[in-house]
Amino acid sequence: MQKTKILAVAPYEGLADAISTIAQTRDDIKMTVQIGDLNTGKQIAMELAHNNYDVIISRGGTAELIRSTVELPVIDIPISVYDVLRTIKLAENYSGKFVIAGFSSITNCSRILCDLLQYDIDIFTFTSETDTLPTLRKAYENGCTLALCDMAGSKAAQALGMNSLFISSGTESINAAIDEAIKLVRSSQHVHKQKDLFQALLSDEEREFMIYDPAGNLWFSSLTDNDRNIALMNLINTYLKAFLKVPDQTVTRQIRDKIYVLTNRHLIYENQKYTAITIRQQMALFSDDSSEITIYNRLDHTSQEYSNEYSSSHHVGNTATLIQEYSKNNFPVLIIGETGTGKDKIARQLYENSPNNTAPLYIINCELIGERKWNTLLNSIESPFAATNATLYIKSLASLSKAQLDNLFSYIDNSRLSKRNRLIFSITLENFSKGQEDLCRSYLENRLSCLTLRLPPLRERINDLSSITALYIHRMNITIGKQIIGFEAEAMDLMHSFPWPGNLDQLHHVIKELVVITQTPYITYTDTKAILDAEPAISGNAPQTTLNLSTTLDEMNYQIIQWVLAEEHGNKEKTAKRLGISRSTLWRMLKK
Structure with a gap:
């Protein structure tokens, strides 16, 4: 016969020792003994009840609490007539007045015994753990100095300065509870057999x-x-x-x-x-501290910064609309933009608002993957490329070699990768990788029919600068407890005239530094100039010095202004002087 698996939650240490001693003498049970009174015992039962036990045994109020919170059957270790009688006989040697107090398992038995033996003893029943102290206080005020009670009553009596005799359970009561538990389990043996079989099946x-x-x-x-x-x-x-x-x-x-x-x-x-x-x-393909592949889940973060940075202006209103519309379907998307324009953030936004957002987003950073790991990625059955219904964000695609690109494009064609998963690609526009960019765009836009999302550089949306800085300042105020209102007018002019080669990332970095050092309500011209003078005004993303003659006259003028402005480190006065125009004319041409 299979042993009955019993969890015993003993309200006090002496009962736990007695249960353990009895369990060692029986070969029909497998006993686990824990010590915990009332809510502590209830918490123990809640934490352990799922560990494949057949039944729980406990005592008094602890048993009642456990029964109300777990679905396993709970057998109460009874308080026998002998348990109560032994304690009363001991109390008769006490010279003062005494009372019997406890939960119903004690008081019900005590009332029967007192009626049979015609004992004139006050009996009080606890209804909850919080009821113990006021109940015994009433008895104490009526002249009782000794309480015959359970563990909860003993604690309350001690708090009131009363003496107490603990009504313990004898071995016959413990054996009776174990016998009842075994009888209950065996009466539904077919159910437990099914449970054990399903447990074994699931474990395998x-x-x-x-x-x-x-x-x-x-x-x-x-x-x-x-x-x-x-x-x-x-x-x-x-x-x-x-x-x-x-x-x-x-x-x-x-x-x-x-x-x-x-x-x-x-x-x-x-x-x-x-x-x-x-x-x-x-x-896993790579170690958990590797940066080549990261996993992002919709439940990991909730952010509103994407829409804040790409909304509200005529310059990027169309971009915000495209982001919203592209999120609604599973077509592949190509995100292109300079460094710092927020390509990774937009990729996450496309994922978070897509039909596939209940599955993970795998972010594959092509800049960090070497030849060996790239081959593993394309050939392993545990690769993200083998996933289904996921979103794969392949970032910085143009940093791959031509051979790696050819292998990837061949894999996409032959494995129906874009049919099984949502694909998002990003390309960073850089002068030195123009050939790779053209190769990538030719395949993605013409062969794979990607939806293209171009993120404009900050210099092309300079009218948004005031709105974006207000949002950034607000976040920094909350983060570090400042109350900065904004920029002085001349300081904002400096911000507008700076070329921002690092785009949104550089702007965020500059505002963070300015908010940290500012002690006044407004960020000053002096602090702004000092920070911007230390910032790089030209990067690999800056416009080339070869004039594009296929554009309009206004666009060519704009290119020339940007070159000179970058060379003058964002100084509009020097730029206007070199171009032979007034500062107001320069400002008007930049706003076109």
Whole structure:
């Protein structure tokens, strides 16, 4: 006969020792003993109930609390007539007045005994843990100085300065509870057999399973206790609140050398919602501290900065609309822009608002992947390229060699990668990689039919600068507790005249420095000039000094102004003087 698996939650240490001693003499049970009174005992039962136990035994108020919170059957270790009688006989040697107090398991038995033996003893029943102190205080005020009680009553008596005699459970009561537990389990043996078979089946699966009850307590788990699973449980707890609310979500995260894929669904049983979490694992391609591939889940972050930086102006209103519309479908997208224009942020926004946002976003950084790792990425069955219904963001594509690009494009064509997953690419516009950019764009736009999203550099949307700086200053105020209102007028003129080769990233960096050093309501001209003078005004993204004659006259004038402005480190007065125009004319031409 299979042993009955029992969890014993003893309210006091003496009962735990007695249960352990009795368990060693029996070969029909497998006993786990824990010590915890009332709410502590309830918490222990909630944490351990899913560990494949058949039944729980406890005593008094602790048993009642456990019964109200777990679905396993709970057997109360009874307070026998002999237990109460032994304590009363001992109390008869006490010269003062005494009272019997406890939860119903004690007081019900005591009333029967006192009626039979015609004992005139006051009996008080606790209804909750908070009820113990006021109940015994009433007895104390009536002249009682000794309480015959359970563990909760003993603590309350001690707090009031009363003496107490603890009504303990004898071996016959413990054996009776164990016998009742075994009888209960064996009466439903076919159910327990089914449970054990399903447990064995689930344990042999390559997947792990967890089920949470409607209150969010762990109800079943196929996980065993080890260090790796502790880390996994911590990961699950990070997303548990979201899993309990919304079904059919997928989260992918790496822990050391393993990739874990968590998916959830909701099960309705007796009009109550349970949450099942399935855990699949696979070997990771690279170490968890590697930057070549990162995994991003929609549940990881919620940010509004994307729309803030690409909204509100006529210059980029069309860009904001494109971002919104491109998010609604699964067509591949190519994002192009200079360094610092926010390509990675836009890729995440496209993912977060797409139909595939319940699956992960894999970010593959082509700048960091060497030849060997690139080949592994294309050939391994555990590669993100082997995923289905995910979003793959292949960033800095033009940094790959021509051979690597050819291999990637061939893989996309032959594996139907763009049909299985949402693909997002980014290219950083740089003068030195013009050939690679053209090769990438030719395939992505003409062969793969990517939707193209061009992010304008900050110098082309200079009218947005005031709005963006206001948002950045607001965030910094919240972060470091400042109350800066904005820029002095002359300081803002400096900001408008600077060419911003690093675009939004450089702007964010400059404003961060200015907010940190500013002690007045407005950022001053002096501080702004000092910070901007230390900033690079020309980068590899600056316009080439070869004039594009295929553009309009206004556009050629704009190119010339930008060259001179960059050479003069953003100084508009010197730029206007070199060009032979007034400063107001220069300002008007820059605003076109």
